[in-house]
Amino acid sequence: MTDTLSQSTSQAAPDVVAEEATVKIRVRDLDFYYDDFNALTGITCDIKAQAVTAFIGPSGCGKSTFLRCFNRMNDLIPGTRVVGTVLLDGQDIYGPDVDPVDLRRRVGMIFQQPNPFPMSIYDNVAYGPRLHGVKKKSDLDDIVKTSLKRANLWKEVKDILDRGGLTLSGGQQQRLCIARVLAVQPDVLLMDEPCSAIDPTSVQKIEDLMAELKSTVTIIIVTHNMQQAARVSDDTAFFLQEVMGEPAHLVEFGRTAEIFTSPKDKRTEDYITGRFG
Amino acid sequence: MARRDSKDLANRVALTGFWIAALTTVFILGAVIVYVFVNGIGEISLEFIFTKPHGVNAEGGIWPMIVATLYVTGLAMLIVTPIAVLAAVYLAEYAVQGQLVRTIRFAADTLASVPSIVMGLFGLAFFVEALKLEFSVLSGALALSFLMLPIVMRTTEEAIRAVPKYIRWGSYGLGATKWQTVSRIVLPSAAPRIITGIILATGRAVGETAVVIFTMGTMIYTPVLPTDPGRSMTVHLYQMAMEGINLPAAFGTALLLMVMILAFNLFARWLLRRNRRMQG
Ligand SMILES: Nc1ncnc2c1ncn2[C@@H]1O[C@H](COP(=O)(O)OP(=O)(O)OP(=O)(O)O)[C@@H](O)[C@H]1O
Ligand SMILES: [Mg+2]
Numbered sequence: 001m002t003d004t005l006s007q008s009t010s011q012a013a014p015d016v017v018a019e020e021a022t023v024k025i026r027v028r029d030l031d032f033y034y035d036d037f038n039a040l041t042g043i044t045c046d047i048k049a050q051a052v053t054a055f056i057g058p059s060g061c062g063k064s065t066f067l068r069c070f071n072r073m074n075d076l077i078p079g080t081r082v083v084g085t086v087l088l089d090g091q092d093i094y095g096p097d098v099d100p101v102d103l104r105r106r107v108g109m110i111f112q113q114p115n116p117f118p119m120s121i122y123d124n125v126a127y128g129p130r131l132h133g134v135k136k137k138s139d140l141d142d143i144v145k146t147s148l149k150r151a152n153l154w155k156e157v158k159d160i161l162d163r164g165g166l167t168l169s170g171g172q173q174q175r176l177c178i179a180r181v182l183a184v185q186p187d188v189l190l191m192d193e194p195c196s197a198i199d200p201t202s203v204q205k206i207e208d209l210m211a212e213l214k215s216t217v218t219i220i221i222v223t224h225n226m227q228q229a230a231r232v233s234d235d236t237a238f239f240l241q242e243v244m245g246e247p248a249h250l251v252e253f254g255r256t257a258e259i260f261t262s263p264k265d266k267r268t269e270d271y272i273t274g275r276f277g
Numbered sequence: 278m279a280r281r282d283s284k285d286l287a288n289r290v291a292l293t294g295f296w297i298a299a300l301t302t303v304f305i306l307g308a309v310i311v312y313v314f315v316n317g318i319g320e321i322s323l324e325f326i327f328t329k330p331h332g333v334n335a336e337g338g339i340w341p342m343i344v345a346t347l348y349v350t351g352l353a354m355l356i357v358t359p360i361a362v363l364a365a366v367y368l369a370e371y372a373v374q375g376q377l378v379r380t381i382r383f384a385a386d387t388l389a390s391v392p393s394i395v396m397g398l399f400g401l402a403f404f405v406e407a408l409k410l411e412f413s414v415l416s417g418a419l420a421l422s423f424l425m426l427p428i429v430m431r432t433t434e435e436a437i438r439a440v441p442k443y444i445r446w447g448s449y450g451l452g453a454t455k456w457q458t459v460s461r462i463v464l465p466s467a468a469p470r471i472i473t474g475i476i477l478a479t480g481r482a483v484g485e486t487a488v489v490i491f492t493m494g495t496m497i498y499t500p501v502l503p504t505d506p507g508r509s510m511t512v513h514l515y516q517m518a519m520e521g522i523n524l525p526a527a528f529g530t531a532l533l534l535m536v537m538i539l540a541f542n543l544f545a546r547w548l549l550r551r552n553r554r555m556q557g
Contacts, residue, residue, distance in 0.1 A: 101453070103452075104449060104451065104452040108451070109446075111450075115443045117447065117466075118466050127448070127451060184452060
C-alpha cells in the first residue's frame with residue numbers, strides 16, 4: 001500500500017510537485033460519456049488536499065458520475081468513457097499502468113444507501129484489510145478498533161462486534177461503512193449523499209467526523225443540502241445541466257464562503273437561494 | 278341504479294367463483310393426502326422402514342428402496358451442485374450478456390421441460406449402455422443430475438442477480454477484484470436461496486420414477502457402491518401397485534415418500550425464512 005503511494009509521488013511531473021502539498025486531484029478538460037450520451041463536458045478543477053470539497057447542483061447534473069471518475073467506479077458500468085485527465089498526486093489515474101483495483105484502495109467511497117455486507121461488524125471492517133493480505137488476528141483487531149474509533153462508532157459497538165452489521169441503525173450502518181473504508185487507509189474519501197438516508201443525530205455525527213478526518217483524508221462530498229455544504233466544506237463546486245440531453249458542466253468553483261455569500265454567477269446564486277433545482 | 282346492481286352481481290358471482298375454485302383445490306389436495314394416509318398408515322412400522330422385503334408378495338420392509346432412493350438423489354445432488362453453481366456464476370457475472378448467454382439460458386429452460394421419461398431413455402442409452410455403467414446408482418444419479426441441472430442453475434443465477442448492486446459496489450470500492458467480490462460477498466449473500474434451489478430440485482428427484490427405472494433398474498438390493506444396482510421407492514411403488522403384488526405396501530411406500538418430500542420442502546422454506554429474518 002505504501003509502495004503505491006511513494007511510487008506515485010516519485011512519478012509526479014515536476015510542475016505538479018511544487019503544489020503537491022495543496023492540490024490532491026487535478027482534473028483537466030474532462031468529458032464523460034454513457035454510450036453516446038455526453039453527461040459531463042469540459043470539467044477543469046483542482047481538489048485541495050486535506051480539505052472538504054462539496055459538489056452541489058440539481059438532480060441529474062452528473063455529480064455522482066463525476067465523483068465515480070475519481071475511483072474509476074464508472075469502469076463497472078458497461079459503455080462508459082472518460083476523456084481528459086484526472087491526476088491524483090500528479091499521477092494520471094486513467095494511465096495504462098494504473099490498476100483500478102489498486103486505485104480504489106487509495107480512493108474510498110461511501111454511498112447514499114448504507115451498504116454493510118451481510119456479515120458481522122468485525123468482518124465488515126476487516127474485509128478490506130483481509131483482501132489486501134492482513135491475516136494476523138492481532139493486526140486485524142488493531143485495524144478494526146482504530147477504524148471504528150476514527151468513525152466514531154467504537155463506543156457503540158465494542159461489545160457487539162460479532163453481531164450482524166445489518167442489525168445496526170441506518171446512521172450506525174453508515175458509520176460502519178465509513179470505518180470499513182478507513183480500514184484500508186485511503187487518502188481520498190468520496191461521499192455520495194452520505195446523509196440523505198439517515199436520521200438527524202447521525203447526520204450530526206457524520207459531519208463532526210468529516211471535520212476530524214479531513215486533517216488526514218481529502219474528502220469530496222455530494223450533497224443536496226445547502227446548509228450542509230456550507231457547514232462542512234472548504235470548497236464548493238456547482239454543476240448544472242442547462243438543457244435536457246445536453247452535457248452538464250461546472251458553472252462555478254471556489255471557496256465555500258465566497259460561493260455562498262457572493263457567488264460570481266447568477267445561476268449559482270439562483271440555485272443556492274433555492275430558486276430552482 | 279340498475280348498473281350498480283349488475284356490477285354488484287358480477288362482483289358476487291366472481292367472488293363465488295374464486296371461492297369454489299379455491300375450495301376445489303384444497304379439497305383435491307386434502308383428498309389425496311387423506312386417501313394415501315388412511316391406506317398407508319397401517320403399513321408404517323419400524324419393521325416396514327428398516328427391514329428387507331421377503332417372499333413372493335414382497336412382505337416385510339422397504340429398507341433397500343429407502344437406501345437406494347437417498348443414495349441416488351444424494352449422489353445426484355453432489356454431482357449437480359458444483360456444475361450448476363459454477364455455470365450460474367459464469368452466466369450471471371462473467372459472460373458477456375448477449376446471444377450466447379440467451380441461447381444457454383434457453384437450452385436450460387428447454388432441458389427443464391424435457392419429459393422425464395425421455396431423459397430416462399437418454400440415460401439408458403448413454404450412461405447404462407454407451408458408457409457401460411450398467412444399471413447402477415451412478416447411472417441413475419447422472420441421469421437425475423441432468424434433470425436437476427437446469428433447475429439449480431436457474432435458481433442460482435437468479436439468486437446471484439438478486440444480490441443488490443450497491444453491496445457489490447461496496448466491495449469493489451474497497452479495492453476488491455471481481456473474483457474476490459463474487460466469492461466473498463455475492464455467493465455468501467446468495468447462498469440461502471441457492472441452497473433452497475438445490476433442496477427443491479432434490480425433492481423433485483426423490484419423486485422421480487421414469488428416469489431411475491431406466492438407469493438404476495428394478496432389482497431389490499441395498500446398494501453400497503455407486504456401481505451397485507437398486508430400486509427406488511417410486512419404482513417399488515409402481516411395481517407393487519401395477520403388478521398387484523402388494524397394494525398395502527404400495528400405499529405405505531407412497532406415504533413415506535410424501536413425508537420425505539414434504540420434509541424437503543419445509544426445510545427449504547424454513548431456510549429461506551430464517552435468511553429473510555437475518556437480513557432483516
Ligand atoms: N448508468 C447510467 N447509464 C446511463 N445514463 C446514466 C447512468 N447513470 C446516470 N446517467 C445519466 O447521467 C446523468 C447524470 O447522472 P448522475 O447520477 O451523475 O446525476 P446526479 O447529479 O448524481 O443526480 P442526483 O442528484 O439525482 O443523484 C443523468 O442524466 C443520468 O440520467
Ligand atoms: Mg447522484
